[in-house]
Amino acid sequence: MKKTLCRAAVALAVVAALATAAGCATPAAGSVGSVGSVGSVGSADRVRVEAHAVAVRAVSHAQARAKTAAACNPNAASLAPDGAPQVTAGSFMAKIRARGYLIAGVDQSTYHFGYLNPLDGKIEGFDIDMIRAVAKAIFGNPDKVEYKAISDAQRIPDILNRSVDIVAHTMTITCARLTQVDFSSVYFEAHQRILVLNNSKVDSLAGLAGQKVCVTQGSDSGSTLRLPTGQRQPIVVSVPFWTDCLVLLQQDQVTAISTDDSILDGLHAQDPFTKVVGPALSDQPYGLAISNKHPDFVRFVNAVLAQERSDGAWRASYAHWIGAPVPPPVAQYTS
Amino acid sequence: MVSTATHLGGQHQLQSRRFRLDLRTTPARMRLLLAVLVLTNVAWGALAAFTASQYASAASAVVTTREPLSLDALQIYRRLSDANDAATTAFLTGGLEPAAVRQRYLADITAAAAGVEDATALGGAGQGATADDLGTLTTGIPIYAGEIETARADNRLGLPLGAAYLREASALMRGTLLPAAQSLYDAEYASLGATGAQATGLPLITITAAAGVGLGYGLYRASRWLSRRTRRVFNLGFLAAALALVISLGWLAFAYANGRSSLLTAQARGSTPVAALARVDIAVQRAHADESLTLIDNSGDDSYQQDYLGLQRSLGPGAGTLLTDAQQATAGSKAAPAVTAMVADARGWYQAHASLRVLDDTGKHADAVQSALGTAPGNAGTWFGQLTGNLATGIAVDQAAFDSSARAGSSAFNDTEAGVIAAALIMAAACAWGLSRRIVEYR
Numbered sequence A: 001m002k003k004t005l006c007r008a009a010v011a012l013a014v015v016a017a018l019a020t021a022a023g024c025a026t027p028a029a030g031s032v033g034s035v036g037s038v039g040s041v042g043s044a045d046r047v048r049v050e051a052h053a054v055a056v057r058a059v060s061h062a063q064a065r066a067k068t069a070a071a072c073n074p075n076a077a078s079l080a081p082d083g084a085p086q087v088t089a090g091s092f093m094a095k096i097r098a099r100g101y102l103i104a105g106v107d108q109s110t111y112h113f114g115y116l117n118p119l120d121g122k123i124e125g126f127d128i129d130m131i132r133a134v135a136k137a138i139f140g141n142p143d144k145v146e147y148k149a150i151s152d153a154q155r156i157p158d159i160l161n162r163s164v165d166i167v168a169h170t171m172t173i174t175c176a177r178l179t180q181v182d183f184s185s186v187y188f189e190a191h192q193r194i195l196v197l198n199n200s201k202v203d204s205l206a207g208l209a210g211q212k213v214c215v216t217q218g219s220d221s222g223s224t225l226r227l228p229t230g231q232r233q234p235i236v237v238s239v240p241f242w243t244d245c246l247v248l249l250q251q252d253q254v255t256a257i258s259t260d261d262s263i264l265d266g267l268h269a270q271d272p273f274t275k276v277v278g279p280a281l282s283d284q285p286y287g288l289a290i291s292n293k294h295p296d297f298v299r300f301v302n303a304v305l306a307q308e309r310s311d312g313a314w315r316a317s318y319a320h321w322i323g324a325p326v327p328p329p330v331a332q333y334t335s
Numbered sequence B: 001m002v003s004t005a006t007h008l009g010g011q012h013q014l015q016s017r018r019f020r021l022d023l024r025t026t027p028a029r030m031r032l033l034l035a036v037l038v039l040t041n042v043a044w045g046a047l048a049a050f051t052a053s054q055y056a057s058a059a060s061a062v063v064t065t066r067e068p069l070s071l072d073a074l075q076i077y078r079r080l081s082d083a084n085d086a087a088t089t090a091f092l093t094g095g096l097e098p099a100a101v102r103q104r105y106l107a108d109i110t111a112a113a114a115g116v117e118d119a120t121a122l123g124g125a126g127q128g129a130t131a132d133d134l135g136t137l138t139t140g141i142p143i144y145a146g147e148i149e150t151a152r153a154d155n156r157l158g159l160p161l162g163a164a165y166l167r168e169a170s171a172l173m174r175g176t177l178l179p180a181a182q183s184l185y186d187a188e189y190a191s192l193g194a195t196g197a198q199a200t201g202l203p204l205i206t207i208t209a210a211a212g213v214g215l216g217y218g219l220y221r222a223s224r225w226l227s228r229r230t231r232r233v234f235n236l237g238f239l240a241a242a243l244a245l246v247i248s249l250g251w252l253a254f255a256y257a258n259g260r261s262s263l264l265t266a267q268a269r270g271s272t273p274v275a276a277l278a279r280v281d282i283a284v285q286r287a288h289a290d291e292s293l294t295l296i297d298n299s300g301d302d303s304y305q306q307d308y309l310g311l312q313r314s315l316g317p318g319a320g321t322l323l324t325d326a327q328q329a330t331a332g333s334k335a336a337p338a339v340t341a342m343v344a345d346a347r348g349w350y351q352a353h354a355s356l357r358v359l360d361d362t363g364k365h366a367d368a369v370q371s372a373l374g375t376a377p378g379n380a381g382t383w384f385g386q387l388t389g390n391l392a393t394g395i396a397v398d399q400a401a402f403d404s405s406a407r408a409g410s411s412a413f414n415d416t417e418a419g420v421i422a423a424a425l426i427m428a429a430a431c432a433w434g435l436s437r438r439i440v441e442y443r
Helices: A002-011 A013-044 A046-051 A061-070 A092-099 A126-139 A152-160 A242-250 A261-270 A295-311 A313-321 B002-019 B026-092 B099-124 B128-156 B161-200 B203-230 B236-296 B303-315 B322-330 B336-361 B365-373 B380-411 B416-440
Strands: A102-106 A114-117 A122-124 A145-149 A166-168 A188-197 A212-216 A235-239 A256-260 A274-286
Touching: A092 A126, A092 A295, A102 A126, A102 A152, A114 A126, A126 A145, A126 A166, A126 A295, A126 A313, A152 A166, A188 A242, A188 A261, A212 A242, A235 A242, A242 A256, A242 A261, A242 B161, A256 A261, A261 A274, A295 A313, B026 B099, B026 B128, B026 B161, B026 B203, B026 B236, B026 B365, B026 B380, B026 B416, B099 B128, B128 B161, B161 B236, B203 B236, B203 B416, B236 B303, B236 B322, B236 B336, B236 B365, B236 B380, B236 B416, B303 B322, B303 B336, B322 B336, B322 B380, B336 B365, B336 B380, B365 B380
Parallel strands: A102 A145, A102 A166, A212 A235, A212 A256
Antiparallel strands: A114 A122, A188 A256, A188 A274
């Protein structure tokens, strides 16, 4: 219900632009502040937390989360697999198998990662391939999935309220998110950059001073868009989906879109009169998000991903959706 | 009235000068009486004609302007809502859109634009809020249509960007255009009521009738005075004038009573039921859009489903709900059977919708879509089709009832104006003739 307001503001682009200029910029700045404060609290507690770092698997989830937030390495924050993927009795995977299908929270609008193909009405993409691999490991059939198309803002709430088993949604592993949910090992490495129209003179973050930049609600892309104190800050406009950002860019209602290059490439593919510019603003390691109540499922998914990396399926999917294959990210685990 | 009074004073002065008037003589008094009677008769004739024309023009405005305008406004709303429904449906089906759905969208958007044009031409423009609403629609419909076409082009290329344009168009429709159309309809319906009240109102006819009775009493007193002076019981001229007065008063009263009763019937059996059905229609259209959007726009929250459930509650049936209100408003009108059927359709639709949501929530999205769009028995789409079909029938039937009654009410005032003017002239002439014959006797 809270989102009704945002939705209305959003798609009504003019209103969205105004509302954001007036108000939404403040929450964006606010969220930056809150991320910063989590980090600083963490560093203050670092010594105490590191003292306990050895007994990871024994400590309660709450303590484990506190530790992750403090001494956090997003690239190595996941649990190691126990050999090949196996559905053991009493595990969360067994429950999913008993239900008959896996419930996955996915994107319906990010070209080449998770999008609803208008030609056949099916959701497909690189993220979706990861989910299909997990479903195949549980059921022996990659089609046993109920896809729940969700917005960026809904990814963590949907895991917390258990309406989805797993989220595959171009989701960056961050220390703040690790305090709420668990992630698989890194399955894709993206870098935040900037998308502008072909005739734009903007070629870096500095060029966006005082300009409107579109991001999605619930993405962490807005927090990177900070210029040194004293300069005019970019005005962050937030909408539900990345394609909504492209609509605003095409209608000249924003100057730029800034997020992961993986997503920007998908937007560029839909409008060749755009270009991706500037250096990488930040590293964005993607993970599949899973409730931290199900460490057995995290290990299982990591085992599936390990298989995908080794048997060539990852490369095949990358080549199909993204481009010339690169080596898959090397998996690192906490323990 | 003021000018008549000055006129009277002028005449009086003129006479005073000419005759060096001594009002103690009978012929002088008769001359004065003659002048006064002629002037009052003509004055009453003017008042009666004014009254007749006021009622006639209000009644004809109901039929020729207000009713078409409120009907236009309702059609604009229904067409726009249906256009958005068709556009959403075309997207929901996936793949190539069915030709019939595309045709429906084009017909709707064209009819809506034509309706806005009509409403503007018929004089809806120029008044504050109504002009704003028409302005919003005039500029908004092409923008909406443009976004729909962009969405369609992107869909044809297989790009998810099409869905974003559809979302934006849909939000423009639901957030701006439909509210403007609804406020336009509310304003036009209020104007229809106000003009109807003018055509059936009591004050003016009461004043005119009272003046007529006063004039009759004056004639009676004058005739009494004359009979005392002339020792004749009847004056033929006065008798003729009194007869003409009674006829014109009767005519006026009959026309008014006739027109009023027809217009009140038109309201009770026509415009009031249509308005109640229109409110049902607006809620039903919106609920249907919610149903489609729960299947398309999965932004993760359930606000569309909540909106649907809220509309289901306000539609009813049940005390104080829109459907029950419509049942009461249409009781005795020709639409009553259609409305009874609508209540059953609505119940069936709610059930089918609940099953559709269960399907969608348990991973059977394709089956849910099939139910929403389907025409098989028990499908949500089937119930919705029946419901809107019965709604359209009910609105058409009661609109026709309104139309015929309102036309009858409007024609009740035909020729009344000319009739009372003629009667007043006859009265003035008869009085003058009757008196002048007596005046001559004093020469």
